[in-house]
Amino acid sequence: MGETTPDIRAHLTRTVVLVGMMGAGKTAIGKALSAQLAVPFEDSDAEIEAASKLTIAEIFDRYGEPFFRDKESQVIARLLDGPPCVLSTGGGAWLSPENRAYMAERAAVVWLKADIDLLWTRVKHKSTRPLLRTANPRATLAQLLEARTPAYEQAEFTVETRADWSIDQTTAAVMDTLTRAGIVETRT
Template sequence: MMKTNIVLVGFMGTGKTAVGKRLAAVLNKEFYDTDQEVEAVTNMTIPQLFAKYGEVRFRSEEQLAIKRLSQKENCVIATGGSMVLDKENIEMLAEKGIIICLSAHPQVIYERVKRRNNRPLLKKGDLYETIVELMKQREELYKCADVHIDTSNLDFHEVIEKILAFLEKYESQEQDDKECKT
């Protein structure tokens, strides 16, 4: 089955939403952001949801959003940074989607998120140390991706170029595989 979705995973502050919106426009696909989907359904911001109901409720809402979005076709989906904590989320999204992991160095993420830190998981302790610790915890989980792109020293245009180059290779590989089977 041809995968028509592009799924952006990775740590917070790596550019998933910003890149995703631009990539969707370039590819003429619909764009969805799992956090925005959760906010629309709950009528609360992510920080409000965390404050009122906690992380477990957020994860539950996130999984429902992923379940809905994973059924769609021909779209770009930007996911929350911790979406990979639930293996089922990855499995659902990978069924119809090519998984692209965006990453960045901890110092770059720190610079990107410190200006407007509205992220509940970063509210405790030293911001930089928390980023490093969370990245370490999730490093193995991000290996589920079909490709990894470090956005630390790239602008959006360069990240999109790398994604498009990967997709071109991916699609020609799919075509080769299909021809081998016939």
């Protein structure tokens, strides 16, 4: 008779929220992480777009950023009240003190930290970024990164993303961080 290998599964103890700048990899890493953990992947921006039937850029153009931020807070609160999932938020969601407090209370928050060169490489060809519709989008991105970093530094966990890492390597780094903290448990 052959021996059987125990079936080891990772279990998420609470929702994981990914925060960081546009281009940091929140969506790609979030999808990979949710697949590994067999939990839903949620994207606050996608939820807002689905509910409004408008793109984020259209919402900014028609109703302004304050309106968008209000809807974003509502969507995040709803998603955090549900079962454990992996939640990717828009780059500015973590800036609101109310959002930060709510996310920190209900979830494990991971800042995907990326430098300006990596961020620019990832977003420079995308026209869907309303905050980068400026005369010098790279300079705007650098200013946003500088302004937002103090808020991002308040996240419970930080995982640095690297240009030479694949999605799998970055996801493994996030998984390792969450496992060491007890957010992800292995079960047989």
